[in-house]
Amino acid sequence: MTARRTAxxxxxxxxxxxxxxxxxxxxxxxxxxxxxxxDLPGAAMSATGTLASVLRDIAGRDVIDLESLHDxxxxxxxxxxxxxxxxxxxxxxxxxxxxxxxxxxxxxxVRLIYRRYWRVDARGLEHLPSHGPALLVSNHSGVLPLxxxxxxxxxxxxxxxxxxxxxxxxxxxxxxxxxxxxxxxGTLGHPDDTLRLLxxxxxxxxxxxxxxxxxxxxxERYRLRRFGRGGYVEMALRARVPIIPISVVGAxxxxxxxxxxxxxxxxxxxxxxxxxxxxxxxxxxxxxxxPSKWSIHFHDPVSTGDLPAGxxxxxxxxxxxxxxxxxxxxxxxxxxxxxxxxxxxx
Amino acid sequence: xxxxxRVLITGVSRFWGCHLARRLEASPDIERIVAIDTEAxxxxxxRTDFVRADIRRSTIGKLxxxxxxxxxxxxxxxxxxxxxxxxxxxxxxxxxxxxxxxxCSAPDGPxxxxxxxxxxxxxxxxxxDPSIWGEATPRRSAPRDPFTRDLDEVEGYVRDFMVxxxxxxxxxxxxxxxxxxxxxxxxxxxxxxxVVPTVAGFDPRLQFVHENDAVSVLEHAVLDDVHGTFNxxxxxxxxxxxxxxxxxxxxxxxxxxxGAELAMAMIDRAVPLGFAPHLTRLLQFGRVVDTTAVxxxxxxxxxxxxxxxVLAYARDRRVRDVVRDDVGYRYEVELEDFLRSQRxxxxxxxxxxxxxxxxxxxxxxxxxxxxxxxxxx
Numbered sequence: 229m230t231a232r233r234t235a236x237x238x239x240x241x242x243x244x245x246x247x248x249x250x251x252x253x254x255x256x257x258x259x260x261x262x263x264x265x266x267d268l269p270g271a272a273m274s275a276t277g278t279l280a281s282v283l284r285d286i287a288g289r290d291v292i293d294l295e296s297l298h299d300x301x302x303x304x305x306x307x308x309x310x311x312x313x314x315x316x317x318x319x320x321x322x323x324x325x326x327x328x329x330x331x332x333x334x335x336x337x338v339r340l341i342y343r344r345y346w347r348v349d350a351r352g353l354e355h356l357p358s359h360g361p362a363l364l365v366s367n368h369s370g371v372l373p374l375x376x377x378x379x380x381x382x383x384x385x386x387x388x389x390x391x392x393x394x395x396x397x398x399x400x401x402x403x404x405x406x407x408x409x410x411x412x413x414g415t416l417g418h419p420d421d422t423l424r425l426l427x428x429x430x431x432x433x434x435x436x437x438x439x440x441x442x443x444x445x446x447x448e449r450y451r452l453r454r455f456g457r458g459g460y461v462e463m464a465l466r467a468r469v470p471i472i473p474i475s476v477v478g479a480x481x482x483x484x485x486x487x488x489x490x491x492x493x494x495x496x497x498x499x500x501x502x503x504x505x506x507x508x509x510x511x512x513x514x515x516x517x518x519p520s521k522w523s524i525h526f527h528d529p530v531s532t533g534d535l536p537a538g539x540x541x542x543x544x545x546x547x548x549x550x551x552x553x554x555x556x557x558x559x560x561x562x563x564x565x566x567x568x569x570x571x572x573x574x
Numbered sequence: 575x576x577x578x579x580r581v582l583i584t585g586v587s588r589f590w591g592c593h594l595a596r597r598l599e600a601s602p603d604i605e606r607i608v609a610i611d612t613e614a615x616x617x618x619x620x621r622t623d624f625v626r627a628d629i630r631r632s633t634i635g636k637l638x639x640x641x642x643x644x645x646x647x648x649x650x651x652x653x654x655x656x657x658x659x660x661x662x663x664x665x666x667x668x669x670x671x672x673x674x675x676x677x678c679s680a681p682d683g684p685x686x687x688x689x690x691x692x693x694x695x696x697x698x699x700x701x702x703d704p705s706i707w708g709e710a711t712p713r714r715s716a717p718r719d720p721f722t723r724d725l726d727e728v729e730g731y732v733r734d735f736m737v738x739x740x741x742x743x744x745x746x747x748x749x750x751x752x753x754x755x756x757x758x759x760x761x762x763x764x765x766x767x768x769v770v771p772t773v774a775g776f777d778p779r780l781q782f783v784h785e786n787d788a789v790s791v792l793e794h795a796v797l798d799d800v801h802g803t804f805n806x807x808x809x810x811x812x813x814x815x816x817x818x819x820x821x822x823x824x825x826x827x828x829x830x831x832x833g834a835e836l837a838m839a840m841i842d843r844a845v846p847l848g849f850a851p852h853l854t855r856l857l858q859f860g861r862v863v864d865t866t867a868v869x870x871x872x873x874x875x876x877x878x879x880x881x882x883x884v885l886a887y888a889r890d891r892r893v894r895d896v897v898r899d900d901v902g903y904r905y906e907v908e909l910e911d912f913l914r915s916q917r918x919x920x921x922x923x924x925x926x927x928x929x930x931x932x933x934x935x936x937x938x939x940x941x942x943x944x945x946x947x948x949x950x951x
Contacts, residue, residue, distance in 0.1 A: 317819030320881065323811045323862045324705045325779045400859075401701035403775020403831045407813070410779070418704040420711060 273301070296344055299336040306333035324392070324421070325410030331390060334412065338381050345519050346478060347574065348378055352526035353386040355472055361426045362529070363464045364391065364433040366474035367452055367557050368441030371483040371502045373399065373409070374517065375476050379433055380413070382524055392425050393433040396442075398499055419463060426467035434460045436550075443488065443500035449480035450561050458550035465540035465549075470529040473553045475560030478522030481571050483507070521574030523567075525560050578687060578796055579605040582643040584629050584674065585650025586622075587613035588657070589757045590691055593789045594649060594796070595622045601797060608641055610634075611650070629670040635677035638685060645687040646678050647796060651728065653693050654759055655721065656848030667724045668731075675731045679738040687743040689795045690732050694748045694781070694805060694863050696725045699855040705779075707863040709748075709803045719851040745795040750807030750863065751856075753883050754785025755890035755913060760848040765821045765887065771841055773834045774827040777815050778860025781807040784878040784886060791868070794875045804871065805863035808880035814857065817884050821891070834858050 280292040310333045313319050321327045342348045356362065366379060373395060380391040394417035399405050415421045417434065425432050435441060436455035444453060464471045487503030507514030530553060532539070539545055568574060581598060585591040586609035598604050599621050607622040609615060615624060627633065629650060638646070650670055652663045671690075678685045697707045698717055717723045729746065736744045751761045761782070764770055783791075783806055791806050818825045829837045838854040841847070849857070869876060878886060893916055 314816075315819060317816045317821075317884075319816065321779070321811060321813055321816070323779070325811070325813060325860075397702040406701070406775070406859075407777035411777075411813075415705045416702065418702075420704040420706065420708065424706060 273298075293344070296340055299340045299343075303333070303336035303340070306336065309333070321411070324413075324415045324425075325407070326390070326392070326413045326415075327411045328390065331412045335381070335384065338377055339385075342378055342381050346378065346482075346522040348382065348478075349521075349523040349574070350382040350385075350526070351523070352528075353382065355526045355529055356383055356387050356431070357470070358387050358389075359429070361429045361467060361469040362431050363426065363460060363467075363469050363471045364431060364474055364526075365460060365471055365553055365557070366433065366435055366476055367450075367561065368435035368437045369444070369449065369476070370479035370517070371442050371485055371504075372517075373435075373442065374482065375479040376414070376433060376435070377412075378479075378522065379474060379476070379524060382526075383431060387431075389431055391433045392430045394422060394435070396435075396438045396499075398439055401497065419459065422460070422463040423467055426463065426469050436460050436554075439499040443485070443502070445488065446480070446484040446486055450477070450565060452554060452558050452561075455550050455554045458546045461546045461549045461553070462540045465532050465535060465546070468533050470531050470533070471549075471553055472529045473527040473556040473560070475525050475527070475557045475564060476522065477524075477561060477564040477568060478520045478571075481520035482517035484518070518572075520571050521568070523564050523574070525564060527556050527560055530556075577799070578603065578645045580641060580643050580684075581607050581645045581647060581796060582638065582641070583607065583609045583622075583647045583649060584670075585611055585648075585652075586615045586619075586624065587611040588616075588649075588652075589752075589785070590649040590789070590792065591615070591647075592617045592619065593785075594647060594792045595619050597789055597793045598622075598796060601793075603797065606641070608637075608643065610637070629674050630665060632673060632677070634674060635680060635683070638677055638680075638683060642684045644684055645689070645796060646674070646685055647689045647691075647792065648674055649691045649792065651691050651693070651725075653695065653721075654848055655850040656760070656846060660720065664720065664724055668727050671728045671731045675735045678742075679735050681738075685739075685742060687745075687796075687799065688732070688735060689745045689792065690728075690747065691792065692729055692732075692746050692748045693725060694750045694807065694861060695722055695852055695856075696729060696748060697861060697863070698722055699778075699852070699859040699861045701859050703859065703861070705862060707805065707861065709805055709864070709867060719855075721850055721852050743799045743801045745800050746803040747791060747795060748803065748805050748863070749788055749791075750781040750783045750805070750880075752785050752788050753782045753887045754788075755887070755894065757785045760850075760853050762887070763847045764849070765817065765823065766891065767823060767845070767847075769824045769826050770818055771826055771828045771838070772814060772818075773829040773831055773854075773858040775831050776858045777813050778857060779811045779813055779862050780817065780856070780860055781811055781862055781865075781880045782883040782887075783807050783876075783880075784883040787876050787878055787883075790875040790877075791872050794872050800871050802867075802871075804868045805865055806868050806872075806876070807863050807865050808876065808878050808883045809865045809869060810879045810881055811862045812880055812884055814860070820884050820888050822888070829854075829857075831858065 276292065276297055277294065280294055283292060284290055310329060319327060319329055364379065366375065369375060376393045380393065383389060383391045390413050393414045395409050395414045397416055399409055400416050422432060437453040438456065440453040483502065483504045485502045485504055489501040489503060493499065493501035504514060530549065581604055583591050583595055586595055591609060591611065592615040595607055595609050596617060596619060598607050599619065608625060609622050610625045610627045610629065612626065612628050627637065648671065650666060652658055652666055655663060678688055698713060700715060702714060704711055717726055732744065732746055752759055753762055788806065815825055835851040835854045838849045842849055893913060
């Protein structure tokens, strides 16, 4: 079965041969180059579609996943389109450095990872507001902030809205990540930034554990660290927006951090220098995350609208809400872990 | 409505002071304009009285008294380190401001209004900064480089003045980096290069203010009474790679992200760009300020967004490329007149891509047909 699949994928001639009979591929005798380039994707898609249905008839199950193919193609096209426009500087970023076109171009790739690699099972999406602000609060894990990307995609699939993630200050001082995270909607976890974004009606994602969460050793996985000082609760109370707790299972296993070279981290100015079974042993190959099976649960929103006006200045209330949110997430994690039979198969 | 009649402008030998003087000359409300500096202004000024004086001398107080100056515009702050030696920059910025503030705050003195040109550099540029600086947002860490420390002190002296003279109208304008055809700044020199060194792995958000807008805001602050501190920058932001793409320059990420200041200092020896440490940090971490207040209070004075400013600079530069000016751009009256005639000749080409809005006959000399004035909020 697998042999057949690889053969059909790697030899395009066979696919062409099969589908040349379909009318979609009957090209005019002297096609101009322009019409060829514009017709080709459609022709290729319909050819692959024919091939996929033939293969499904033979095998009795989906051999070629059309959705994935579509994602790959649209990623290629959006990136090409982006390159043309970015080459002339003809685009706009907002004051936070967010570039919606850039984020949209990456979306198919993220969706491919979301659906095929980590096979994310997202539940409770109905809690997300279709308009107006909300503060998403999630556990943080996996060395690099990839859980943020998966949550953002889940939100985008459900509501067609972009998520603005608050990132740890440390990532702002890192090369590449500093601009990449901003371009895709991230901003620093500064109170001013949070209030500004919530004030303009955005969905804001915060990881109160911060680098304490991403940098924790593998043996302590799914044990929540301290949720900062509850600053995010204060922001939600000030902006009077609902808090939506999120529990993410699966991200802890993508980079099992078995060591932390603190002296090196201190020299580089990092909060931790991770060692995984493959990093830095295999060099860049060690950056490939493991294909764990993920589940993301969005829990019932904690509403803040009915609290009295000075609630944000009441530290006792802030800390009790903080604990409430943290307990919801921890309980969610335990529940999801209970349902999970295998790390990689789910 | 302002009560400004007799204005004193410091730093008239440089772009800000002399362009402001020219604008104010066109205003009939202004009775007298006195400009002081240690060097003569580069533009021909018609009814401005130029006095060769040093703001570091205490004679300035006597001058204010003798002339009955009611409004002082402190535009002498040097932000471009290439213009003078570090020592002169420090002396002019800190000691000059201190002395000028002392002269202005004399309890029985004639001064009723103070307008200070400051810079958004006062916020610094660090990786853990808030994304958008409001006028009241406090810095998280003390300034690292001498220039920013000086700027901090300058604003400190101005705050002292506000305490000592609570009745006076004090306007502090923190300008973002200025871009425009007639003013050479570190960023304009950077954008003029074909290959631009950038910090590897960093693509900062930047803000610029068009030189005409900068002068308009200053002028507005003189003619109207606008008390307070304002960030002055084109609304919105660009990222460095975008600005370079608009300029058609090659982005060469050669500066290491650790020790970029040192590497830039070495490049500066070969190509004198004037990128002092505080500007190199800006090139690495970027800075965006909140422009809500300035848009509300100064309204029409800000014509260009940051993106417009960069686009306009790229267009003006194309004209300049045709005119060929090999010796590095300095303000030249004839050339500027020629550029101006080009601009009025092809009306509208400076703003073709931006959205249509009422555009006055733009000119660097300030002899504009009408005044734009925001409604007092």
